[in-house]
Amino acid sequence: MSFRVRLMITFSLLISLTFGIGCTLLISTSFQAALEEKKETMVNEFETLQNNIAMLMQFGDTGDYRNVYELLYQMEEENIAHWQAVSVCTDKMVIYEDGDRKLLSFALPIEEDNTYAYVRVVNGKTSFLQMYSEISSGYETLYLKEVFDLSSVYELRERQQTIFWIVYAVVILFTISISGLIAHMLTKRLNTLTSTAKTIAEGNLSVRTDLKTQDEFEELSMAFDKMTDKLQNMIGQLEEDVERKEAFMGAVAHELKTPMTSIIGYADMIRQCSLSEEEQMMAANYVYQEGKRLENLSHKILDLLLMEKDTFVMKKVQMDAFLTEMMEALRPVADEKGVKLLLDCEEHVLLLEMDLAKSLFYNLVDNAIKATSGGGNVTITGRAAANGYEVQISDDGCGMDEKELHKITEAFYRVDKSRSRQQGGVGLGLTLCKKIVDLHQGTMVFQSTLGEGSKVVVFLPDREVSVYEKI
Numbered sequence: 001m002s003f004r005v006r007l008m009i010t011f012s013l014l015i016s017l018t019f020g021i022g023c024t025l026l027i028s029t030s031f032q033a034a035l036e037e038k039k040e041t042m043v044n045e046f047e048t049l050q051n052n053i054a055m056l057m058q059f060g061d062t063g064d065y066r067n068v069y070e071l072l073y074q075m076e077e078e079n080i081a082h083w084q085a086v087s088v089c090t091d092k093m094v095i096y097e098d099g100d101r102k103l104l105s106f107a108l109p110i111e112e113d114n115t116y117a118y119v120r121v122v123n124g125k126t127s128f129l130q131m132y133s134e135i136s137s138g139y140e141t142l143y144l145k146e147v148f149d150l151s152s153v154y155e156l157r158e159r160q161q162t163i164f165w166i167v168y169a170v171v172i173l174f175t176i177s178i179s180g181l182i183a184h185m186l187t188k189r190l191n192t193l194t195s196t197a198k199t200i201a202e203g204n205l206s207v208r209t210d211l212k213t214q215d216e217f218e219e220l221s222m223a224f225d226k227m228t229d230k231l232q233n234m235i236g237q238l239e240e241d242v243e244r245k246e247a248f249m250g251a252v253a254h255e256l257k258t259p260m261t262s263i264i265g266y267a268d269m270i271r272q273c274s275l276s277e278e279e280q281m282m283a284a285n286y287v288y289q290e291g292k293r294l295e296n297l298s299h300k301i302l303d304l305l306l307m308e309k310d311t312f313v314m315k316k317v318q319m320d321a322f323l324t325e326m327m328e329a330l331r332p333v334a335d336e337k338g339v340k341l342l343l344d345c346e347e348h349v350l351l352l353e354m355d356l357a358k359s360l361f362y363n364l365v366d367n368a369i370k371a372t373s374g375g376g377n378v379t380i381t382g383r384a385a386a387n388g389y390e391v392q393i394s395d396d397g398c399g400m401d402e403k404e405l406h407k408i409t410e411a412f413y414r415v416d417k418s419r420s421r422q423q424g425g426v427g428l429g430l431t432l433c434k435k436i437v438d439l440h441q442g443t444m445v446f447q448s449t450l451g452e453g454s455k456v457v458v459f460l461p462d463r464e465v466s467v468y469e470k471i
Contacts, residue, residue: 002187004183004184004187005183007179007182007183007186007187008176008179009179010179011175011178011179011183012172012175012176015171015175015179016168016175019168019175020168023164024164027160027161027164030157030160031156031157031160034153034156034157035150038148039120039129041082042129042131043118043131045081045082045083045148046116046118046131046133046144046146047116049071049072050115050116050133050135050144052071053068053071053088053135053142054135056071057142065088065095065142068095068096068142069096072088072096073096076098082148083098083099083147083148084099084103084128084147084148084149085099085100085101085103085104085145085146085147086098086099086145086146086147087143087144087146088143089142089143090141090142090143091140091141095142100147103128103130103147104147106130106132106145107132107143108130108132110132110133110134115133116131116132116133117131117133118130118131118132120150125151125154126149126151127149127150127151127153127154128147128149128150130145130146130147131145131147131148132144132145189211189213189217189221192209192211192221193209193211193220193221193224196208196209196224197224200228200231205228205232205235206232207228208225208228209221209224210225260294262286262290263287266283266284266286266287267283267287269283270284270287313353314351314352314353314463315351315352315353315354316349316350316351317350317351317357318348318349319345319346319347319349319350319382319389319391320346320347320382323343323345323380323382323391324343326358326361327341327343329362330362330366330369333366333369334369337370337372338373338374338375338376339369339372339374339375339376339378340376340377340378341365341369341377341378341380342378342379342380343379344379344380345380345381345382345391346382346383346384348389350388350389350460350462350463351462351463352440352460353436353439353440357436357440359433359436360432360433360436360437361391361393361458363430363433364393364433364456365378365380365393367430368393368394368395368397368454368456369395371395371397371398371399371453371454372395372396372397372453373397373398376396376397377395377396378393378394378395379393379394379395380392380393381394385459387461388459388460388461389460389462390457390458390459390460391457392455392456392458393455393456394453394454394455395455396452396453397454398450398451398453399448399450399452399453399454400448400454437458437460440460440461440463441461442458442459442460442461443457443459444456444457444458444459445457
């Protein structure tokens with residue numbers, strides 16, 4: 001059974017039961033009130049007749065009951081009596097009798113402190129009120145019996161019940177119609193959510209519910225659409241990650257193919273051909289250089305893979321000593337190319353992952369040295385900044401076009417491919433640097449002017465933890 005049908009049945013039953021119980025109570029209450037009012041009227045009439053007969057007996061002649069007869073006859077003639085049957089008699093005679101005698105064949109016990117007794121009698125669809133009184137006339141007792149018809153009250157109740165059932169049937173039909181309409185209006189929004197969910201499940205993430213109802217359904221719609229937006233973004237990011245990984249693996253395969261082809265070719269030449277000592281040295285040199293390129297490539301890839309670890313141990317690092325040590329390690333490389341290294345840094349303590357931090361600054365300074373011709377300078381400046389430490393590495397080398405700046409951190413991207421190959425570059429250094437900076441929740445900004453030099457500014461924030469959970 002669908003939710004719409006269950007909702008319609010629930011509404012219909014609720015309204016029908018409420019209306020039925022309410023009307024039943026109303027009819028019952030109205031019937032009881034009418035019955036009590038009718039009975040009170042009849043009791044008052046009986047008491048009045050009883051009192052009048054007692055008064056006539058008190059002031060009349062002994063044994064003379066004509067006044068009693070005339071009183072009852074006059075009430076009957078003037079139609080002011082409401083009895084169904086009436087009887088006034090003594091032990092010896094009947095003074096007055098009217099109506100169905102069968103209704104008068106009764107006698108009721110009178111309780112103490114009461115002057116009369118009454119009882120309600122139901123006979124099929126007919127209901128009567130029987131009233132009985134004993135009136136003493138000094139030497140003789142009169143018996144007053146009166147029967148009143150209560151059928152009109154019961155007939156009124158039956159008419160009300162008949163009307164109730166007719167109205168109840170109309171109310172049920174109306175309730176079913178209204179409940180069906182309400183259920184349709186409510187479930188229509190659920191149908192919108194359901195159809196949208198099915199469409200999304202089929203792979204179309206562009207659809208949205210976009211309900212504007214200003215109620216809980218709108219809140220549900222907004223939450224559903226927000227969830228879909230996040231799902232679409234996540235899937236988009238996953239697709240981008242897959243594309244990047246595919247491009248990365250393709251680039252790795254391409255980068256491996258060129259040196260491997262050279263190594264195999266020159267090795268085969270050495271193996272099969274008779275070469276002079278000079279030619280053998282040249283071939284061996286090519287094999288060595290291409291082997292170093294493969295070694296460098298493998299190291300960079302390994303570093304990138306290590307970046308996928310879940311946690312990194314962070315240690316306190318004195319930045320001035322750390323940068324000084326790094327500069328001294330790279331000085332032979334700079335001296336070999338005729339580049340002068342300049343260092344100016346302030347004292348400051350940061351929490352860093354040591355191996356990754358070394359890889360970061362080694363790559364940045366090494367790139368600056370490679371970009372600088374003989375006689376040039378590479379300047380390393382370290383300054384304590386607000387909530388962190390800022391390192392600037394600048395050179396007066398060849399520089400690059402501003403259009404290239406947003407691409408230089410992409411894997412295997414090279415501004416000058418021929419120079420990068422000659423220097424053993426594989427195009428992964430700045431990609432690795434960006435990942436390391438992101439890991440430390442820092443920033444890295446490149447500035448460059450073609451023919452004038454480049455500058456990179458790295459900001460690393462202060463931290464107060466010993467182990468950094470990767471986000």
